[in-house]
Amino acid sequence: MSKKVNLKSIAADLGVSVSTVSKALKDSYEISNQTKERIRAYAKLHNYVPNSLASSLRSQKTYVIGIVIPEIVNHFFSRVLYGIESIAYQKNYNLMICLSKDNLEKEIKNIEMLTNGSVDGLLVSVAKESFELKDFKHFEHLIERNFPLVFLDRVPQELNIDKVIIDDVAGGYKAARHLIEKGCKDIAILTTPSHVTVGIDRENGFRKLLKEYHIPFKASNCIRITEKEKEDLTPQIEVLFEKEILPDGIFAVNENYAAIALKIAQKKGLKVPDDLKIVAFTDGLISKTTNPTLTTIAQHGFTMGAQATEVLLNRIHSKEEFSPYKTIVVSTNVVEREST
Helix, strand or coil, rough: CCCCCCCHHHHHHHHHCCCHHHHHHCCCCCCHHEEEEEEHHHHCCCCCCCCCHHHHHHHCCEEEEEEECCCCCCHHHHHHHHHHHHEEEEEHEEEEEEEEECHHHEEEEEEEHHCCCCCCCCECCHHHHHHHHCCCHHHHHHHCCCCEEEEEECCCCCCCCCCECCHHHHHHHHHHHHHHCCCCEEEEEEEEECCHHHHHHHHHHHHHHHHHHCCCHHHHHHEEEECCCCCCHHHHHHHHHCCCCCCCEEEEEECCHHHHHHHHHHHCCCCCCCCEEHHHEECCHHHHCCCCEEEECCCCCHHHHHHHHHHHHHHCCCCCCCCCCCEECCEEEECCCCCC
């Protein structure tokens, strides 16, 4: 039976200290590259496996980050997760991912499960139902406990905590400006109910641009879409195409709404972009595969995930009793394709 390899045995066999072995395996700048390579080669040859439980007990850390997001089959959130994982991997952290499915009760249960000692900190994109019911007590309790928490994308503005957000207002503004620069004079918006903050922010940017160009905002050109699980959104969006005078431009606050609008327009015999131009928020797979492809506002989910993870890990490992909370804003840009 082969002997069990641990830090102590590696150190003894290579004639170095246990501390040197530990730092080398953690890629510490204090250890020379030559020594690191020698220690890593030895550890790999002897199938050394770190004792993560012992390490976490010594440091009182689990080295796990908890993540609560509405859904995972979504290009934006998948990019956010890639960004989170890229930083977590570098810092030797694992991820525990939960889905709220935009349900308040499920979000609360996820938070309770993750914060029972399973994770060192949380990254959360808040469920739509939490905003609708204005219920953030589960987060307020965490803030009172000084539990490391960072909100990303969908954030309750009234809570004083670290946040990483997309510049949704500027994105809506850029979308409207792009449509106007392409010659549109009667622009509609496909947006969310008023409790969904990201949709409202994008709408506010859209309205701001129209006001600057002295273009009236028509209530009949604003379609607020309510979503239920597995519901076909086509009937809600079709309302826009039943008007006597159809708009010549559409800004959709997500690419799903835009793709549905494109399909309806084509069924009505409209040519995109000749008769109707469309801009969508979120530069995902849908926008790249429609025919014609969709012009989008890119929101850089990878960057958001990476920056949120950096903020969270700094909070987890901070030796200060308290440091001011910060809000990081990720910029957007127009990606022009065939729909404009």
